[in-house]
Amino acid sequence: MTISREEPLLAAEGLTRWYGRQLGCRDVSFSIYEGEVLAIVGESGSGKSTLLQLLSAQLEPSEGHVRYRMRDGVTRDLGLLGEAERRFLFRTDWGYVHQDAAQGLRMSVSAGANVGERLMANGWRHYGRIRATAETWLDRVEIDRGRIDDTPRTYSGGMRQRLQIARNLVTEPRLVFMDEPTGGLDVSVQARLLDLLRGLVTDLGLAAIVVTHDLAVARLLSHRIMVMKGGQVIETGLTDQVLDDPQEPYTQLLVASILPA
Amino acid sequence: MNAPAYNFAYLDEQTKRMIRRAILKAIAIPGYQVPFASREMPMPYGWGTGGVQVTASILGPNDVLKVIDQGSDDTTNAVSIRKFFQRTAGVATTTHTRDATVIQTRHRIPEQALAEGQVLVFQVPIPEPLRFLEPRETETRRMHALADYSLMHLKLYEDIARHGRISTSYAYPVKVQGRYVMDPSPTPKFDNPKMNDCAALQLFGAGREKRIYAIPPYTAVVSLDFEDHPFERYRHDARCELCGADDSYLDEVITDDRGGRMFVCSDTDYCEARRATADKPHAVPQGYPA
Numbered sequence: 001m002t003i004s005r006e007e008p009l010l011a012a013e014g015l016t017r018w019y020g021r022q023l024g025c026r027d028v029s030f031s032i033y034e035g036e037v038l039a040i041v042g043e044s045g046s047g048k049s050t051l052l053q054l055l056s057a058q059l060e061p062s063e064g065h066v067r068y069r070m071r072d073g074v075t076r077d078l079g080l081l082g083e084a085e086r087r088f089l090f091r092t093d094w095g096y097v098h099q100d101a102a103q104g105l106r107m108s109v110s111a112g113a114n115v116g117e118r119l120m121a122n123g124w125r126h127y128g129r130i131r132a133t134a135e136t137w138l139d140r141v142e143i144d145r146g147r148i149d150d151t152p153r154t155y156s157g158g159m160r161q162r163l164q165i166a167r168n169l170v171t172e173p174r175l176v177f178m179d180e181p182t183g184g185l186d187v188s189v190q191a192r193l194l195d196l197l198r199g200l201v202t203d204l205g206l207a208a209i210v211v212t213h214d215l216a217v218a219r220l221l222s223h224r225i226m227v228m229k230g231g232q233v234i235e236t237g238l239t240d241q242v243l244d245d246p247q248e249p250y251t252q253l254l255v256a257s258i259l260p261a
Numbered sequence: 262m263n264a265p266a267y268n269f270a271y272l273d274e275q276t277k278r279m280i281r282r283a284i285l286k287a288i289a290i291p292g293y294q295v296p297f298a299s300r301e302m303p304m305p306y307g308w309g310t311g312g313v314q315v316t317a318s319i320l321g322p323n324d325v326l327k328v329i330d331q332g333s334d335d336t337t338n339a340v341s342i343r344k345f346f347q348r349t350a351g352v353a354t355t356t357h358t359r360d361a362t363v364i365q366t367r368h369r370i371p372e373q374a375l376a377e378g379q380v381l382v383f384q385v386p387i388p389e390p391l392r393f394l395e396p397r398e399t400e401t402r403r404m405h406a407l408a409d410y411s412l413m414h415l416k417l418y419e420d421i422a423r424h425g426r427i428s429t430s431y432a433y434p435v436k437v438q439g440r441y442v443m444d445p446s447p448t449p450k451f452d453n454p455k456m457n458d459c460a461a462l463q464l465f466g467a468g469r470e471k472r473i474y475a476i477p478p479y480t481a482v483v484s485l486d487f488e489d490h491p492f493e494r495y496r497h498d499a500r501c502e503l504c505g506a507d508d509s510y511l512d513e514v515i516t517d518d519r520g521g522r523m524f525v526c527s528d529t530d531y532c533e534a535r536r537a538t539a540d541k542p543h544a545v546p547q548g549y550p551a
Contacts, residue, residue: 083403083407084407087407087409091411106415109415109419110419110422110423112422113415113418113419113422116415116418117411117412117415118411120411120414120415120418121409121411125414125486125487125488126487126488126489127421127487127488127489127490128489130418131422149422149423
């Protein structure tokens, strides 16, 4: 973990979200620096996904703020960004990896176009260069170049997920949100994907926020961990520390409930 | 003659005012689709109800109207719309591009360069260039508002990846005045360059979709492309077999059931004018009834 600057890349302050009288999450505060991977774990309904949507400005918080240090070095409140600026962040500085690859990909256009879309959105207008960049990224996520003109419909689940990652990382974002990136994949495919993700995160010096209910994923990928229950953060700390020596009864239960390999 | 049961040019004056307001707004924001309260017209959707409403709203008693359908003055659609305005407005009509003040067109721009003071009215089936890429109207409107047009290039990318070139040959997307991406209606891309810096006013009416948009005279209209795959005009590599033109857009006409075919100008007025001024009689192609 490298902390290159004093100011965090992204800081959440007292994030709270109500769905009417139903609580989504309450009073979540933390900060994340470049090169750091944070895992958010908890059972279904614990507020993980709500939190991820709040952080990525897809949902407005009922209370609290998210501050983000833009590429020009200025830290801004995401709630005050205009729609155009939010979209710009999403296609340049951020990535969002969905659990269901079909949500994050355009299933009816070729893999090359899927990877190239962000480049075109950023003003690339040279077909040859877009295609060459797409090929490079297919290599990096271990997809055969010969499949570049096939649509993701013809891809397996693991390939789709890797394609989704390539599509997100092609503009070299600084922050990637991942919502259960290995969900729905079988164990050997998961392992390969995790290897790949770990390598890319290290190579590119990304910050990543990974939502998962799988503690093994958290242990492999993340430096720090946040445990959520009933919409609140109940324990936070270094991943190994929390998983090896959980303090809260709920965390102890979570860790104890992993089936021995 | 004016059929007594109808107002001049069929539509009532309040409707015309409403449409004129939409047209003015469209002219003020080149390429932007202005919603309007499209009326039922005495013809089915898809036959030019949008174009007819625009024409009805701008027509004055002294106008001279020309109507073309795929470049032709004498096909059903062109003839019936021309008759419609003869009866309901009593305006003079012509087939000569040069003499017309208002030209309603389905899917072509005349070969003869248009002049100041002329108005070209397009019939548009689907005004939204992003429609087949993004089905949600709320989302396409937002994309226009934010000038977020990467999807359009995505389509062109797919064309090249599949066919080795941009294979879109009609309804080829254009950017108007450096801002809005616009569907030029299903005109062949051969006609796209004619829209750029055109002296005439170009109006687009989509009746079923209830949209009007416009290109004011002398507006920059650029066809989208890639640096290494630039926009190219397309026409059949042949001469018109009636007038010999090698610069006009050609229709392929099947002449028999043994593979016989001929290429002729799609713009009938252009072709006839060339034949009228030609010295030598034009050749009648083999296999074509003289």
